[in-house]
Amino acid sequence: MLHCLNTSSNLVGGGNISDMTVLERQRARIKFQNEPQQFSGNGFSSSHQQQFMMLGCDSALGEIVTNSMKPDPDYENGFDEETVKKRKTDNKVDLNSKDKRIKVCVEEGESKIIEQRKGQKNTKFNNGNKNKRENCEDSNSKENSKGSEIQNQKPDYIHVRARRGQATDSHSLAERVRREKISERMKYLQDLVPGCNKIAGKAGMLDEIINYVQSLQRQVEFLSMKLAAVNPRLDFNIDELFAKEVFTQNFPTTGIPSEMTNPAYLQFNSAQQLVSCCGGLINNMGIIPPEIGLCRNINAPTSASLPEIFLDSSVFTHILPSSTWEGNFQNLHNVDFDQARSISFPSQPFTGMVEASNMKMEM
Amino acid sequence: MRNLSSLKKEFLRKWIKGLRKYNSQKKNMNLLERKKAIKLSADLAMASTKDKTTLWRKALFANTSTKIDDEQDMSTTSSTPQKKVIRKNSTNSYPLRKRITGRRKILRRNHTKERVEASFIAMRLVKKRTRKLKSLLPGGKFMDDSCLVDETLDYIESLKAQVEVMRCLVTSSELFINQP
Numbered sequence: 001m002l003h004c005l006n007t008s009s010n011l012v013g014g015g016n017i018s019d020m021t022v023l024e025r026q027r028a029r030i031k032f033q034n035e036p037q038q039f040s041g042n043g044f045s046s047s048h049q050q051q052f053m054m055l056g057c058d059s060a061l062g063e064i065v066t067n068s069m070k071p072d073p074d075y076e077n078g079f080d081e082e083t084v085k086k087r088k089t090d091n092k093v094d095l096n097s098k099d100k101r102i103k104v105c106v107e108e109g110e111s112k113i114i115e116q117r118k119g120q121k122n123t124k125f126n127n128g129n130k131n132k133r134e135n136c137e138d139s140n141s142k143e144n145s146k147g148s149e150i151q152n153q154k155p156d157y158i159h160v161r162a163r164r165g166q167a168t169d170s171h172s173l174a175e176r177v178r179r180e181k182i183s184e185r186m187k188y189l190q191d192l193v194p195g196c197n198k199i200a201g202k203a204g205m206l207d208e209i210i211n212y213v214q215s216l217q218r219q220v221e222f223l224s225m226k227l228a229a230v231n232p233r234l235d236f237n238i239d240e241l242f243a244k245e246v247f248t249q250n251f252p253t254t255g256i257p258s259e260m261t262n263p264a265y266l267q268f269n270s271a272q273q274l275v276s277c278c279g280g281l282i283n284n285m286g287i288i289p290p291e292i293g294l295c296r297n298i299n300a301p302t303s304a305s306l307p308e309i310f311l312d313s314s315v316f317t318h319i320l321p322s323s324t325w326e327g328n329f330q331n332l333h334n335v336d337f338d339q340a341r342s343i344s345f346p347s348q349p350f351t352g353m354v355e356a357s358n359m360k361m362e363m
Numbered sequence: 364m365r366n367l368s369s370l371k372k373e374f375l376r377k378w379i380k381g382l383r384k385y386n387s388q389k390k391n392m393n394l395l396e397r398k399k400a401i402k403l404s405a406d407l408a409m410a411s412t413k414d415k416t417t418l419w420r421k422a423l424f425a426n427t428s429t430k431i432d433d434e435q436d437m438s439t440t441s442s443t444p445q446k447k448v449i450r451k452n453s454t455n456s457y458p459l460r461k462r463i464t465g466r467r468k469i470l471r472r473n474h475t476k477e478r479v480e481a482s483f484i485a486m487r488l489v490k491k492r493t494r495k496l497k498s499l500l501p502g503g504k505f506m507d508d509s510c511l512v513d514e515t516l517d518y519i520e521s522l523k524a525q526v527e528v529m530r531c532l533v534t535s536s537e538l539f540i541n542q543p
Contacts, residue, residue: 178509185512192519203485206492209515213499216522223529224405228397230536 370524377408378528403427405529409521422502 166172186205190196193212199205381404410423497503497511500518 181509182512188516189512192516203488203492206489206496210492210496210499213519216526219526223533224401225398226533227401228394230533230540
């Protein structure tokens, strides 16, 4: 008992309790804890204090003793009001991240105290510790606490793991997720838009995409104008008949050359198309010559030139138009072009043509 | 990736249906009217293919329905004001947008500082282009970035199909006319 008093008197040697610095108080506490093993660190009940009071010490000394002997949380009540306020404003969730702060801190003695005090779950004490250890705190621990806080409070959100060396802020995480989504979809677009494989970077790819969409829209405009010009009455009956047949067959997917916007080119190519159609027909579809002969008979009065070309070049139309088409396309567009497809593509409407004309003949 | 041929089939059927309906309503349309009719029905057909309800389809529906309504209202009057109205409808939005963007650019120069760092320049480029893409897509003004990319994917696919079908029809009708 006297031993205790002695220690307390040492403490007081500096003057009033309020004048003691924080560190001195800590050290006092540490000494206090270490020396008396009889007193269990936690179980410092008020009964002990009362006993000391009853010893008949001087009232002032008694106060000092009781103050020093009280368990630390109460001990800290003697702190300045400023520190108390600071503690109160601190985040109480620090309880969760207590362990992290313990690891961060330098002084081992304090960690011992904290571990002893774990059971008590005294928020004031913990906040006070945080106050003292503000120098030691890393930004990481703060962010970790925030992260854990967020995950605890919002379990229905998407859980993202931050990679090594990256910020763990919730905002940056969400941004990263968004950015990854967008880049993933840009990759799909790269496959769709021709000529986008070499370009890396959002701006360039967006540029290509814009050009492509614009060209497609212009093509639609032009083609609709052309259709309107070609059909004086907007009737597609016969076309529909053959169209059904056309599309039930294998419809190839061709690259879209932008030179189709040039009407002159189309008209120039119509004869070539016919030729290639027929060539394609013979080679791919295997239409019997008698049918072709019938066609020829029908077409004789109107366009005699057509069947001649038709028959003469039947063997090598497959080769001829391919070269011309390829040359034209390479001049005007960078798209990779599949020759076989381009040839079979116009051939299919021609099959319908042949059949339609056959029907005409039958009627 | 969807089956392109099935998409095209569907598109063609719907388009021809629409065209027939249009044809039954009006007779003796001139070139521009016909073109408009073709384009409208094509747009509608394109927008109604597949079950997906993407933003641009809805916007396309809205646009085409307004255009059709306008045309039907004007059908009673004589042809020349009709043409003017149709032309106005199709082209009035474009110059407005141009003016607005011009004003925005001027405002920007006055108010904001110019940052010369590479990252900011890149960001500005990307923003410019996303704005342009939004203007291209039907209903693009209401989309955010991630949504925008999805919509463009879809739109490009359907545009491709539309162009191919139309081209096929054009060539076939041309060939058909060449040999009556």
